[in-house]
Structure formats: C-alpha cells, structure tokens
Amino acid sequence: MSESKGGDLRVILADPLLPDGIETLRAAPGLAVEDHTESDREALRSALEGASALIVRSRTKVTPDLIESADRLRVVGRAGVGVDNIDIPAATRRGIAVLNAPAANTQSTAELAFALLLAAARRITEADASIRAGEWRRKELRGIQLSGKTLGVIGLGRIGAEVVWRARAFGMRVVAHDPFVSADRASDLGVELASLDELLPACHAITLHVPLSEENRGFIGRKELAAMRQGSILVNAARGGLVDEAALAEALGSGHLGAAGLDVFETEPLPADSPLRDAPQLVFSPHLGASTYEAQRQVSRQIAISVRDALVDGDYSAALNAPFEAEDRDGAGPIMDLGYRLGRLLAGLEDAPPSRIDVRYGGPRDGVLGPLAASVAVGFLERRVDPPLNVVNALSIAAERGLEIVRVRTQAVGDYTNYVELSAASGRARGRGRSRGGRGMVVGGALMGSRMEPRIVRVGTFRIETEPRGTCLLIRNRDQPGVIGAVGTVLGEANANIAEYHLARRKGGGQSFGVVRIDEELPAATLRELEDLDGVEEVRQVNFD
Incomplete structure (x- = not known):
C-alpha cells in the first residue's frame, strides 16, 4: 500500500490493475494510489473513508452501503465494460461519477x-x-x-x-x-x-x-x-x-x-x-472475448486515464451516469426529463430507423439544448443498445449508429413557456434545418405550471394533453360509436385496469387518437386483439418509466 501525501487525492484499487494503469495514475500530480486488492470487505470500507476514487473489476461489488462509507468519493472506475456490480443509482444520488472502459475489448x-x-x-x-x-x-x-x-x-x-x-x-x-x-x-x-x-x-x-x-x-x-x-x-x-x-x-x-x-x-x-x-x-470457449493481454492492457490504461482526468481536470465526459441531478444546473432537469419521455414516445411510434431526429426547444432557458438532446437520445435508444446508456454517452452512441441528433432553438409555442418537439426524418442533413428524405413522426411536450410538470401535447397531427408516466396505450381509430367501449371490454377481459383515457380527434367522423394509461404492460396477444377491433387502425404500447 502506498501512503498518501498531505493533500493528495487517494485512489483505492479494490481489484488488480495492470502496471500501465497504475503508472498512469501515479504519474498524475496530486494522486496517491493505494493497493487494497488483498483487503477484506471491512478493510476496504475503512480505506474508502476520505478516498476520492475507487477502481474495481468484476469481483468487488459496489453496493449502496459501501458507497455510504465513502464520504468523499467522487469517482468509481470499472476496469472493463459491464457495470452490473456497481449500484449506479446509488452512486448518482451521491454525485459520484461511474466510469468504465467501453471500447477497450x-x-x-x-x-x-x-x-x-x-x-x-x-x-x-x-x-x-x-x-x-x-x-x-x-x-x-x-x-x-x-x-x-x-x-x-x-x-x-x-x-x-x-x-x-x-x-x-x-x-x-x-x-x-x-x-x-x-x-x-x-x-x-x-x-x-x-x-x-x-x-x-x-x-x-x-x-x-x-x-x-x-x-x-x-x-x-x-x-x-x-x-x-x-x-x-x-x-x-x-x-x-x-x-x-x-x-x-x-x-x-x-x-x-x-x-x-x-x-x-x-x-x-x-x-x-x-x-x-x-x-x-x-x-x-469459456467467455474469452476480452481475455487478451492487449485488451486488458487497454482496459487498465483507459480506466486510469478517465479517473485521472476526472480527478485532476474535472473532466467527467467519460461518466456513464448523469453528471447532474434534476434540480441542478439552472433548472435543466425538468426539461431533460421531458425530452427523455418524448424520446421514449417517439421510439414507440417510429418503426423505420430514422437517420435524424430534430430536437426543438422553445423557452427561456439557455444552455439546455445539449443535455436535452442527450436525454432524447437516451429515451429513444434505451431499450435498443448495450447498456449502460445515459446523457453522457448517448449522443456518441447515436452517432455510431448513424443517427444524427439536431438541436434547434425556437420561439415559445402558443401558451407553452417550455415546449419541446421531436421530429424524425430519413436521409442526411442538407444545410441548416433541412433534410433529404421524408419527415416522419412528430411528438411534442411541454412543462406545465410552477412545478414544471411534463405533459404530452402533440402526437402527429393530434393535439392532446396527457401525463407521460407509467404504461400507456396509443390507439388510432376511426371516429365511430362503440370503439371506446370495445377497447374497455378487451382490457377488462385481460384484467387490465384503466387509470386514464384521453381522446383527441380532428373532426367528427374522421380519425381519433386515444391515450389509455393502464397499470401494467399488456402481452402481445392482447395488443393484437385490440388491433382487430372494428374501427381500430393501430395500437402501440409505451412505458414511460
């Protein structure tokens, strides 16, 4: 174990790190590396008091109680890709950045x-x-x-x-x-x-x-x-x-x-x-994907660089968890949350993979378009890419998959002081605000009242106001008698409890759009039964939580 000098930031190694990584950390000014790879759980807990960083592999479990014992911890680094052994929500609540080495293997x-x-x-x-x-x-x-x-x-x-x-x-x-x-x-x-x-x-x-x-x-x-x-x-x-x-x-x-x-x-x-x-x-082969000397050397060096940059330079760009909570950074949190939920909605409505999503914000907040765009990317990609995915890495992952996230600042829309609109498009961008290819689905949302509560206010050409939480069914149907009752009957037979039913329509006898909040997700068979109802044209299920 190396003793820390007065004022040095202590980095605790709970699991082995190759020499490349250790040397990178020791060469950084103001960092002291302590080897606790042979320590038991209680000794590790004690060592974490006053420490600034913890580096683990897959062996050490970074649980909420271990995090609580680390009163000054700023960074948890995982020398590898998977972070199943780290309680990320507990770390995020404490403002601790969680880093990994995603590309090394x-x-x-x-x-x-x-x-x-x-x-x-x-x-x-x-x-x-x-x-x-x-x-x-x-x-x-x-x-x-x-x-x-x-x-x-x-x-x-x-x-x-x-x-x-x-x-x-x-x-x-x-x-x-x-x-x-x-x-x-x-x-x-x-x-x-x-x-x-x-x-x-x-x-x-x-x-x-x-x-x-x-x-x-x-x-x-x-x-x-x-x-x-x-x-x-x-x-x-x-x-x-x-x-x-x-x-x-x-x-x-x-x-x-x-x-x-x-x-x-x-x-x-x-x-x-x-x-x-x-x-x-x-x-x-016995799970040897990352078992090469080169991969392990890159893992050790990559995590050491990320931990060093976070502690010495304040660079948290490699963090997996959100760099700030909802109440921080000038009130960006509620806008980011709305963007995330709109991203989930757009993902549930858009079948063909778009090459571009335009993120429009109309409101008084400056500096929110970046985190808003990242939050939209998280919502849109969350169930479709390898975890972990969050506002720190979502835009780069989107770019890797050929998805461009375009940020547009607009004027406030109507009576909404904080309005966010997403539109999907195929084709690549051509000039500012233009795309080659067709425009896909458009969804819009706004923050309401002094508590800035999120609402969905637009789906395609329909205007509707509903809270984006829980599990919702999105039902497009012909505007004719009996549809709502038939939907209720199918849901009742499936023991699905209806919490809310919101309806919008363009004109009598045309098309209607309903948002039905239910207590639990429906199986595919029940969704097909709903789509088979007379007058029902499409049913989608979206979980906003």
Missing part, C-alpha cells in the same frame, strides 16, 4: 467471434482432437470456405461493425439486422439491411452482437433455428441467454445446423449436465 471480442466462425467452418477443434487420438481423418473433416458465402450479423454496434470489416476482408457478403441502424450507416459499412425473417434463411453463417434483456432472452429459439439455412453456422460471443441452448443442441444433433461456436452461456461455468456438452460440431 472491441477488437479482441470481434477477433474471437471470427475465430469461432473459422474454427466451426473448418472443424479445427475436431481435427485437433483426432490427431491427438492418433487418427488421420483428412477425408472426413471437410469444412466450408467462407469466401463467397453470406454472413448474417445481428447487431451493428462497435463489435458487430468490427466483425463486418473482417468478414468483408474474407470476401464474404454481409447481411445485417439492426432495427435502429440507418440505411446510411449500413451503406458506410458495406452491408445490406434485412429483417430477421429475411436474414435467417439467407445466410450461411450468423453471428450475434446484441445486448441481453428480459425482452430478448432466448432471442434465437427453436423457431429461429428452424428458419436458418440447412447446414449453416451460428456464433454467439455476445451474451449468454440470447440462444435457447437446448434448442441449439437439438438443431446440431439433427444436422439441421452444420456447426456453432459459443463463447458465452446461460449459466457460467457451463453446467456438467448441459445438453450442449454432447452436441456435435460445437466449438466452445
């Missing part, structure tokens, strides 16, 4: 995914095992050539994009599925965009690069595996749980799939009774 993970593809295609592990067993099965171990084949890439984030470059270098045609990547971004990468239903049967190999959530657990199940091309290859180096492992074992056993490569699993380590252990033509 991109190359290594992309390389491993492609290595699994190559090993599966050429049956490398099987060939190795046969030689070690004294065999020479040259005629039997015939693989497939990747050049000239079609690779399906599901998810075009950092790692997915790197896999695309490698596939193209091998002479492969690449088809990608990512609902929130624009045609312009796909063109830049040299890939063709397709729906999942189109991609599955068209590809000789498919690789997954999407985050895991409760919504997409088992994303590749029996139905999707059956839709894949006979003899094709599946690779997953993204997240365990994306693939139905029992269904994959069956598809390999039946010969429907030619091979698979897995680096991640539903349960890790892989259980002894997993059906995957007996599946043929399956290449395993």
Whole structure:
C-alpha cells in the first residue's frame, strides 16, 4: 500500500490493475494510489473513508452501503465494460461519477467471434482432437470456405461493425439486422439491411452482437433455428441467454445446423449436465472475448486515464451516469426529463430507423439544448443498445449508429413557456434545418405550471394533453360509436385496469387518437386483439418509466 501525501487525492484499487494503469495514475500530480486488492470487505470500507476514487473489476461489488462509507468519493472506475456490480443509482444520488472502459475489448471480442466462425467452418477443434487420438481423418473433416458465402450479423454496434470489416476482408457478403441502424450507416459499412425473417434463411453463417434483456432472452429459439439455412453456422460471443441452448443442441444433433461456436452461456461455468456438452460440431470457449493481454492492457490504461482526468481536470465526459441531478444546473432537469419521455414516445411510434431526429426547444432557458438532446437520445435508444446508456454517452452512441441528433432553438409555442418537439426524418442533413428524405413522426411536450410538470401535447397531427408516466396505450381509430367501449371490454377481459383515457380527434367522423394509461404492460396477444377491433387502425404500447 502506498501512503498518501498531505493533500493528495487517494485512489483505492479494490481489484488488480495492470502496471500501465497504475503508472498512469501515479504519474498524475496530486494522486496517491493505494493497493487494497488483498483487503477484506471491512478493510476496504475503512480505506474508502476520505478516498476520492475507487477502481474495481468484476469481483468487488459496489453496493449502496459501501458507497455510504465513502464520504468523499467522487469517482468509481470499472476496469472493463459491464457495470452490473456497481449500484449506479446509488452512486448518482451521491454525485459520484461511474466510469468504465467501453471500447477497450472491441477488437479482441470481434477477433474471437471470427475465430469461432473459422474454427466451426473448418472443424479445427475436431481435427485437433483426432490427431491427438492418433487418427488421420483428412477425408472426413471437410469444412466450408467462407469466401463467397453470406454472413448474417445481428447487431451493428462497435463489435458487430468490427466483425463486418473482417468478414468483408474474407470476401464474404454481409447481411445485417439492426432495427435502429440507418440505411446510411449500413451503406458506410458495406452491408445490406434485412429483417430477421429475411436474414435467417439467407445466410450461411450468423453471428450475434446484441445486448441481453428480459425482452430478448432466448432471442434465437427453436423457431429461429428452424428458419436458418440447412447446414449453416451460428456464433454467439455476445451474451449468454440470447440462444435457447437446448434448442441449439437439438438443431446440431439433427444436422439441421452444420456447426456453432459459443463463447458465452446461460449459466457460467457451463453446467456438467448441459445438453450442449454432447452436441456435435460445437466449438466452445469459456467467455474469452476480452481475455487478451492487449485488451486488458487497454482496459487498465483507459480506466486510469478517465479517473485521472476526472480527478485532476474535472473532466467527467467519460461518466456513464448523469453528471447532474434534476434540480441542478439552472433548472435543466425538468426539461431533460421531458425530452427523455418524448424520446421514449417517439421510439414507440417510429418503426423505420430514422437517420435524424430534430430536437426543438422553445423557452427561456439557455444552455439546455445539449443535455436535452442527450436525454432524447437516451429515451429513444434505451431499450435498443448495450447498456449502460445515459446523457453522457448517448449522443456518441447515436452517432455510431448513424443517427444524427439536431438541436434547434425556437420561439415559445402558443401558451407553452417550455415546449419541446421531436421530429424524425430519413436521409442526411442538407444545410441548416433541412433534410433529404421524408419527415416522419412528430411528438411534442411541454412543462406545465410552477412545478414544471411534463405533459404530452402533440402526437402527429393530434393535439392532446396527457401525463407521460407509467404504461400507456396509443390507439388510432376511426371516429365511430362503440370503439371506446370495445377497447374497455378487451382490457377488462385481460384484467387490465384503466387509470386514464384521453381522446383527441380532428373532426367528427374522421380519425381519433386515444391515450389509455393502464397499470401494467399488456402481452402481445392482447395488443393484437385490440388491433382487430372494428374501427381500430393501430395500437402501440409505451412505458414511460
């Protein structure tokens, strides 16, 4: 342990950091690094008293009680990507910035995914095992050539994009599925965009690069595996749980799939009774995506630089959590919250991925367009990209995905003193305030009263006033008798309690638009039942919380 000098800011290492990172921190003026990698929990808690920064890997759990013991903590740095072991809300409430090293393992993970593809295609592990067993099965171990084949890439984030470059270098045609990547971004990468239903049967190999959530657990199940091309290859180096492992074992056993490569699993380590252990033509690796010296060296150096910059220069641009709370920074908080909820609304209404979102603010506050635009990006992208996502990194992530967020300051609209409007558009910007391509959905909101409470006041061409909270159904229908009653009947039969029902219409006998707040989200079957009602044209469900 190094002793801190008087006045130095103490940086606590709870988990090991490679020398590159430690040297970067020790070279910074005014920082003292203390090694507590061998300390128990109570000793770590004691060491955090008066400390300015804590650096962890995945082993140390940064819980609310640990945070409470750190009376002067300003930064928690995660030497890695995932921050599941850090209670970010607890850190944010204390004004503690949470940093990570998001790009450090991109190359290594992309390389491993492609290595699994190559090993599966050429049956490398099987060939190795046969030689070690004294065999020479040259005629039997015939693989497939990747050049000239079609690779399906599901998810075009950092790692997915790197896999695309490698596939193209091998002479492969690449088809990608990512609902929130624009045609312009796909063109830049040299890939063709397709729906999942189109991609599955068209590809000789498919690789997954999407985050895991409760919504997409088992994303590749029996139905999707059956839709894949006979003899094709599946690779997953993204997240365990994306693939139905029992269904994959069956598809390999039946010969429907030619091979698979897995680096991640539903349960890790892989259980002894997993059906995957007996599946043929399956290449395993034990979650080695970031396990290269280069990746770990970059992780250590990147987190050290981010912690140093935060403590020494006050630069929190690498923070994952919001740099300020709602009540801070000149009242920007309520406007940011409104922007976030409008972003959630726009995401629920916009099917085609836009290349641009215009964020218009009409009101008296200066300096809010930047954080407002970031909040809109968080709301729009939140359920569609790898976490963590927040106002600090949302705009850069949007840019990576080919989504331009344009900020426009306007005059106040009508009686609204703080008005925010979002409009989605396809095509790239052309000049100031102009876009090539069609204008998509428009949504608007305002802050009401002295408490600046958020309200939705515009959806498309409809004017409506409703509070954006909880779960809401957005129903567009013909303006005819019986629709509201029929909707109520379906919701009643589904045991869905209606909290509020707001209705807007253009003119009698034309179209109507309803916002129905319910206590819990509805299953897909109930949404389809609502859409099948006479007079109902479209039903969308949006959760604002």
